[in-house]
Amino acid sequence: MRDSTLSFQTLRGRRLLSEILPAFIHEALTSEDPDAAFTNLDSFAGILSSEESYLDLFVQNESLIQMLVCVFSQSEYLAKNIMKRPEYLELLGHEMFPKKTLLSLRKELKGIISPGLSVAESIRIFKQMEEIRLGFLFLDKKIDVRRLIKELSKVAEAVVSVCLGELATKDGLAVIGFGKFGGRELTFNSDLDLIFVCDTDVTENHIKTAEKLIRLLLSYTQDGMAYSVDTRLRPEGSKGPLVANMRAFEQYYAQSAHFWEFQALLKARPIAGNRETGCVFMEMKNSVLTEKGGGISVQDIKAMRDRIVVELSKEAEGYDIKLGPGGLEELEFTLQYSQLFNARLHNGLLVQGTLDGIKKLTTSGVIDKETADFMRDTYLFYRTVETILKLINEPVLRENSKAALLVSRFMGFNNSDEFVRNLRERRLKVKELFEKLL
Known part of the structure; x- marks a missing residue:
């Protein structure tokens, strides 16, 4: 890592790195995995050589060094995200609250979306920022896994609801979360199990809205993919229609569903979209499971x-x-x-x-x-x-x-x-x- 000082283009950059280098070395040597810490720090120093302004953050806030080494020594997943966007360092330098409301998360995400930044780019940046925040709090044992999975699920819920809002749909469509998403139990890099239900006959607009939402979450940008989406828990799986109305769901669960689909239905809850449709779906779910659940072999x-x-x-x-x-x-x-x-x-x-x-x-x-x-x-x-x-x-x-x-x-x-x-x-x-x- 010492050799990295030579890669800085200005004397000021070399001087700043020399000032903070002893602290980095001390933290890395006493970290959970010194080898991983030094490897990631060496790569990061090369990145910072062209972004010398970030060195000021470490000089002004030495606790940021401990935070960065904590992440670099224990998480290759989070380290890569920080290296892709060094500006995330500013997030670590601010006070990080262990708990945010769904409303505040939605507000933050809406604030990131701007004419110069597409919705697809915004949700990826937002997700990565929140994963880094929550990942550090978890690794530093400020929150436990129970809180972590709830907060990560809340982040995903904010993303899905804001994306759906950006598509300006008010046609009775509801997005239902299954699996770990439905159970508020997501971890890092989890898939989202989603289905789409409407309260009337399915229209072309319903289908287009669902397809657009999936594309927003799945499509690649320079920051990768926001979430992998699985819609196969819908009636008839991948062979069935992407969007179905309530009657179709009721009929399927009454006549054709396999036993494991009742297990999957147990986790289901409304995530975004029309509230009334979501409530009707939950009434249907509880009725079906009360009637059919006891018959599972x-x-x-x-x-x-x-x-x-x-x-x-x-x-x-x-x-x-x-x-x-x-x-x-x-x-x-x-x-x-x-x-x-x-x-x-x-x-x-x-x-x-x-x-x-x-x-x-x-x-x-x-x-x-x-x-x-x-x-x-x-x-x-x-x-x-x-x-x-x-x-x-x-x-x-x-x-x-x-x-x-x-x-x-x-x-x-x-x-x-x-x-x-x-x-x-x-x-x-x-x-x-x-x-x-x-």
């Missing part, structure tokens, strides 16, 4: 669990936190089955969020406190591990790897072996719980 759930582990998980490469045996998906399957099976007997079980579902099952007496505590603690454990792996661009957790060491340190274990033992114990207990509750 245990054998079907178990067969699907086994197929996911064998065909979709990356367990052969390491511990697949989400799809592996006893992983996050199996824990959520256990919870969702319990919610659906007992929906007729207990009011209020049809909530979207996993933690809310655990709470409702406990207060209704379906599961005991010990089981609920384990499910809640393990869910947060898995989501924390999953989030760190996302931040360092690792798809699975391998034993004796740098990723395992980083995760174990972040989560307060003495070493990676202790962490892996804890992970194995949780996976075994989740498998036992799956068999017990189903």
Whole structure:
């Protein structure tokens, strides 16, 4: 990194870098991953050589050095975003609130959109800024994973609602979020599961609006793609129409839906668009799940669990936190089955969020406190591990790897072996719980 001083074009730039270099070196040496910190700092110094004005930020605010090294040592994902746009440094230099309202997020995004900056460019910049803010707060342990996933979901909701507003639609169309988006459980770089529903017969305008919204989220700019969008949870999947009216949804769920589509429907909630349409959809959803949920076959759930582990998980490469045996998906399957099976007997079980579902099952007496505590603690454990792996661009957790060491340190274990033992114990207990509750 010292050699980078020579790449600065002015004596002033070299002098400023020399002033702050000792602080950078100290922070990097004491960081979670010194090698990653120095590698990213060396690349970043080369970028700053043509943007010397940013050096003043570090001179004026030395805490910014600690923040930057914190990110560079623990997240390749966030580091790349900062390197693409060094102006994001100004965000780290300001006070970062751990919680923002949906209204304030919408207002901020609308303020970014201007004649010189397209909607597509604006939403990508906004999303990256918010991910950097929330990522630093998480890595610095100012917020936990429970708060993180709620805030990231709120950011996505603001993006979708503002985009839809920019398309100026007032024709009864509602955007419904499924999956992690519906459950307010998004993490970094999550897909958005969306469907489109209207309260009248589907028109060409409904379809065009849905297509335009998807293009806004999917299209590439110099800042990449805002969100990957999956619309296959609509009736008939990719073979079905992109937009359907309420009657079509009711008929499909009454006559043709597969058991896993009722599980998916459990997570659904209105995200943007016509409020009345969204409310009617939720009434339909609750009615369908109350009537059909108890009829889901245990054998079907178990067969699907086994197929996911064998065909979709990356367990052969390491511990697949989400799809592996006893992983996050199996824990959520256990919870969702319990919610659906007992929906007729207990009011209020049809909530979207996993933690809310655990709470409702406990207060209704379906599961005991010990089981609920384990499910809640393990869910947060898995989501924390999953989030760190996302931040360092690792798809699975391998034993004796740098990723395992980083995760174990972040989560307060003495070493990676202790962490892996804890992970194995949780996976075994989740498998036992799956068999017990189903």
